[in-house]
Amino acid sequence: MLAITLTACGTTNQNFITGENQRGAYSWQQERELGAQADQQIIAQFGLYTEDPELTAYVERVAQNVLETSAYTDPSTPAEVRSTPFVFRILDSPVVNAFALPGGFMYVTRGLLTYLENEAQLAVVLGHEIGHVLGRHSSEQAARAQLNQFGLIGAAVLGGVVGGGNVAQGILEYGSTGLQLLQLKWGRGAEREADMAGVAYAEFAGYDAAEAARFFRALDRLSAQSGGGSIPNFMSTHPDPAEREQTIPQLANSDPRYQGEMINAEEYLRQIEGVVVGEDPRQGYVEDGAFYHPELRFRFDVPRGWQTQNSPMAFVMGEPNGQALIQLTLASQSSAEAAARELASQQGVQVGRGGATTVNGNRAYRLDGAAQQQNGTIGFVATFIEYGGNVYQILGLTAQNALQQYGGTFVDVSESFSRLTDQRYLNRQPSRLEVTRAPGGATISSLLRGRTLPSGLTEEEVAIMNQVELNQPIPTGQRVKLPE
Numbered sequence: 087m088l089a090i091t092l093t094a095c096g097t098t099n100q101n102f103i104t105g106e107n108q109r110g111a112y113s114w115q116q117e118r119e120l121g122a123q124a125d126q127q128i129i130a131q132f133g134l135y136t137e138d139p140e141l142t143a144y145v146e147r148v149a150q151n152v153l154e155t156s157a158y159t160d161p162s163t164p165a166e167v168r169s170t171p172f173v174f175r176i177l178d179s180p181v182v183n184a185f186a187l188p189g190g191f192m193y194v195t196r197g198l199l200t201y202l203e204n205e206a207q208l209a210v211v212l213g214h215e216i217g218h219v220l221g222r223h224s225s226e227q228a229a230r231a232q233l234n235q236f237g238l239i240g241a242a243v244l245g246g247v248v249g250g251g252n253v254a255q256g257i258l259e260y261g262s263t264g265l266q267l268l269q270l271k272w273g274r275g276a277e278r279e280a281d282m283a284g285v286a287y288a289e290f291a292g293y294d295a296a297e298a299a300r301f302f303r304a305l306d307r308l309s310a311q312s313g314g315g316s317i318p319n320f321m322s323t324h325p326d327p328a329e330r331e332q333t334i335p336q337l338a339n340s341d342p343r344y345q346g347e348m349i350n351a352e353e354y355l356r357q358i359e360g361v362v363v364g365e366d367p368r369q370g371y372v373e374d375g376a377f378y379h380p381e382l383r384f385r386f387d388v389p390r391g392w393q394t395q396n397s398p399m400a401f402v403m404g405e406p407n408g409q410a411l412i413q414l415t416l417a418s419q420s421s422a423e424a425a426a427r428e429l430a431s432q433q434g435v436q437v438g439r440g441g442a443t444t445v446n447g448n449r450a451y452r453l454d455g456a457a458q459q460q461n462g463t464i465g466f467v468a469t470f471i472e473y474g475g476n477v478y479q480i481l482g483l484t485a486q487n488a489l490q491q492y493g494g495t496f497v498d499v500s501e502s503f504s505r506l507t508d509q510r511y512l513n514r515q516p517s518r519l520e521v522t523r524a525p526g527g528a529t530i531s532s533l534l535r536g537r538t539l540p541s542g543l544t545e546e547e548v549a550i551m552n553q554v555e556l557n558q559p560i561p562t563g564q565r566v567k568l569p570e
């Protein structure tokens with residue numbers, strides 16, 4: 087379907103890996119613009135991992151080395167591409183993922199970095215993403231779909247919600263959906279081309295690319311142990327890791343010019359020591375039926391049984407059957423009333439009741455009403471609360487005919503918003519990666535005894551992180567990665 091659409095456009099562009107023309111709708115300049123826009127949305131949604139500038143500089147250095155040996159510097163690649171600065175970022179997410187946007191924007195998560203064992207593996211992952219950019223594997227449709235998805239996250243929350251159905255689930259999952267749309271459409275051919283490019287570029291940069299096979303084995307185990315919806319993006323959007331475990335070493339041995347020997351495990355482990363592992367509670371966490379935000383110093387109740395998802399842009403709670411959701415965001419206006427007025431002025435919004443109030447001593451404004459959508463009418467209750475120099479918006483949404491049922495919950499949640507003073511919750515710190523040498527006879531299982539794992543991380547995952555089995559004896563003195 088994709089191919090037909092693009093053929094109909096009658097346009098081609100150059101694949102910089104092969105140098106040949108292929109179906110493609112965008113000029114390099116357009117790809118760059120699309121990438122730059124989506125880049126801002128990616129940063130807003132995930133946040134950058136900024137607390138370790140040395141690690142950021144290190145990843146950039148490895149990436150630049152690989153880039154220098156790639157088609158990026160080939161004389162047959164147009165000068166406008168060769169002069170485009172490519173961007174490599176570490177995202178502040180525990181999800182194991184790496185991806186690329188058109189125009190030279192590439193990302194690895196801090197979660198992915200903890201699952202790599204050495205610089206050679208990192209070089210292949212980065213080379214793979216460089217391959218997607220230079221192979222111009224984006225398409226007009228994929229890029230548009232991607233931008234629309236992220237558009238949903240923006241200020242017009244109402245625009246992203248369809249009447250009835252599984253409303254909350256859609257919102258809870260759409261963070262990953264945006265990324266999946268981008269990469270799923272690249273297809274197996276594009277993934278194989280990116281793998282070939284990744285291996286070649288890493289080898290030319292001097293790395294032993296066959297090392298990456300162990301990482302794909304780790305991904306395969308990670309995929310097997312996390313069921314259904316929690317499968318990290320990197321696996322759901324890439325070829326079968328088990329297959330790549332076979333093909334990567336084959337590729338690495340396929341060309342006599344591939345003589346890279348560099349692995350650099352010591353340096354890599356030194357660089358990632360101290361990186362945050364798992365969710366970072368300083369950015370908010372759910373515990374004992376409430377959401378706590380230690381840095382912004384507030385808490386509020388989470389309705390019993392509701393699903394939650396936290397990101398730098400929004401904290402979302404979904405009713406278990408997807409019949410309603412509540413979203414906490416920051417409003418950009420300087421007062422609760424101004425923020426309420428802005429919501430009321432949005433197209434298709436009809437306000438019912440509205441007025442000033444206070445929530446636990448904080449100035450607030452609440453209004454309810456309905457919003458016309460393509461697929462029906464949504465009922466909402468919005469509460470704006472001035473607190474700590476910010477205006478918080480707590481927006482409850484459901485189908486209009488269910489507002490009677492959920493309206494009380496929407497109000498209750500907003501009424502529970504209060505100052506966080508309990509030191510137990512305020513002082514919560516994230517878990518960090520410790521790199522240590524294994525004593526004789528140790529296993530990951532024995533090394534984890536007496537340690538508290540960060541929320542969401544299992545013992546098996548720590549073993550996978552180390553690319554060993556949970557009860558496999560580790561050679562004495564071998565370095566292991568453990569959450570502190």
Ligand SMILES: [Zn+2]
Pocket residue numbers: 214218269277280323324
């Ligand atoms: Zn890929």
